[in-house]
Amino acid sequence: MTPCALIVMGVSGSGKSTVGEALAQRLTWRFEDGDKFHPASNVTKMHAGIPLTDDDRWPWLKAIADEIDRGCEARSPAVIACSALKRAYRDVLVHGRGDVRIIYLRGDQALIARRLAQRTGHFMPPGLLASQFQTLQPPSDDEAAIAVSIDAPVAAIVDEVVRQLQPAPAETPHSTGNPA
Template sequence: MSSASNPAPGDKPGILVVMGVSGSGKSTVAACLAERLGWVFVDGDSFHSPEHVAKMRAGHPLDDDDRAPWLAAIGAWIDTRLQAREPGIVVCSALRRAYRDVLVRGRDAVRIVYLEGDRDLIDRRLALRRGHFMPAALLDTQFAILEPPGPEENAIAVGIEGPPEAIAATIAVRAGLEEGAQEPRNPA
C-alpha cells in the first residue's frame, strides 16, 4: 500500500497544480477539469493575504518574501488533501522553478500542469477581463520571471488556444486520468 505523498508505481496523480501567467486561463480550465474528474478545486488566489492583493491591485508585483507565506499555505492545502487521500486541483501561477519546488518537493502525488500561451493572446484576454485584482499592467513582470517547466519536472504542458473544455480533456488524458480516451485535437 502506498502513502499519500509517495504513491506506488502506476498510481495516478493526487493533486494537479495548474500554473501559468495571469490570464492564461488557469481558473477556468481548472474548474472544467475539476468538474470533469469530480475533484475538489481551489483557486490559489484565495490564499493571498489582503495586503498582497492590495499590493497587486495597485500595480506592484509581489516579491519572493511576499510569495513565501502564500506558497506555504498552498502547500499546506496540498498536504491536507494528500493525507486524506482525496484528489484535488489547485491553481497557482508558480512561475519560477523554486516556487514549483515548494509545492512538489517530497510530494510524489503532485503533478504540474503548465498552461502555455503567447503574450499577445494573453494580453488580449486580460484586456477583456473584469473584476480581477491582477492588472494587465503586471503581465510583463509575469513573463519576465516565467521559467517554463523543464523536462525533469515531468509537467504536462498544454497550449491555451482551444476552448477550456478541450484543454481540460487534454490534461485528463495526458495525466492518465481518463484511460482509453482519445486526446482531443485543437481546432486549426
C-alpha cells in the same frame, strides 16, 4: 503513481481558474483557487499594480503546499490554480511529492494580453503581465509537467490534460512465432 493534486500553473490570464474548475469537475475532484491563499497585503500590492517579491510569495506558497498535504492525507484530491511561475515556487508546492503533478498552461503574451483586456473584476491588472512573463520559468523535463496550449477551447484543453494524465499503455510483447 496516481496524483492526489494537480497544480494548474501559468501567467495571469492563461485560464488557470477556468481550466482548473473544468478539470476538477471532469475528474470529480475539488477545486481550489490559489489566489484565496494570498495574505491581504499581497492582494493590496497587486491591486496597486506592484509586483510581488519572493518574500511576499513564500508564505502564500507554503499555505498552498499545506493545503495540498491536507488534501492528499485526507484522500480528497484537488485541482489547484496557482501561477507557480518559477521553479523554486513549484519546488515549494510539490516539495518532492510524486503524487502532485504540474499542469502548465502555455500561451504567448499577445494572446494573454487580449484576454486580460477583456476581463473585469480581477485584482491582477493587465499592466503586470510583462513582469509575469519576465518571471516565468517554464517547467523543465525533470518536473514531469503536462504542458498544454491555451489556444483552444476549455473543453479541448481539459481533454488534452486528461489524455496526458492517463498512464501509457503497457507494451505488448512482440510475437516470436513460438507458442507459449
